[in-house]
Amino acid sequence: EAGVAQSPRYKIIEKRQSVAFWCNPISGHATLYWYQQILGQGPKLLIQFQNNGVVDDSQLPKDRFSAERLKGVDSTLKIQPAKLEDSAVYLCASSPQAVGGGKGYTFGSGTRLTVV
Amino acid sequence: AQSVAQPEDQVNVAEGNPLTVKCTYSVSGNPYLFWYVQYPNRGLQFLLKYITGDNLVKGSYGFEAEFNKSQTSFHLKKPSALVSDSALxxxxxxxxxxxxxxxxxxxxxxxxxx
Incomplete structure (x- = not known):
């Protein structure tokens, strides 16, 4: 099966600019996650979608970050305006409705964001 | 809240020797535990998981993990390390x-x- 697709792979922007990342999950996976991985740390969940609804955005900095999954398939994560501390790898993952069988969660290759 | 701890920032081992990467967990209820590997400029790749059943879980690339409920641990192991296992x-x-x-x-x- 095709994996989780993410674009772009790399992005360099200046602080206060805006940026958007795109994710296309595995076909049929109801749940989509966006994680932020700062260098030297483990991934941290930013937002979780179940179909096209948000089920957890408790760690999303809502003053500058936004995300949508309008049709319950692909998703976009936006940062506006970016800060230096937003430099990180942004990982998208998806999972079936019931996690337990198989691999459960599948991750994309990530987008490496550098804010200068 | 659920959490896991990895007490070692780095593990060094010679090729051919056994390796262990440590993990302890804190959960309420039954734990669902996972190990992932990350190579440079790559996403996370699934290695193995424990849901229930046998305490010794076998996974990809010759890795295995031992679930120990009394010690709340889920250590990753491999009998003979390869240079290509170097990763996060x-x-x-x-x-x-x-x-x-x-x-x-x-x-x-x-x-x-x-």
């Missing part, structure tokens, strides 16, 4: 209290020397 390893636990997100440890860098 993450332990994770599924959050059973909400919407099943994965909560990750801080990661352990494994360096296998020739």
């Amino acid at each position: 390893y993450f332990c994770a636990v599924r959050d059973s209290t909400g919407f099943q997100k994965l909560v990750f440890g801080t990661g352990t860098r494994l360096l296998v020397s020739p």
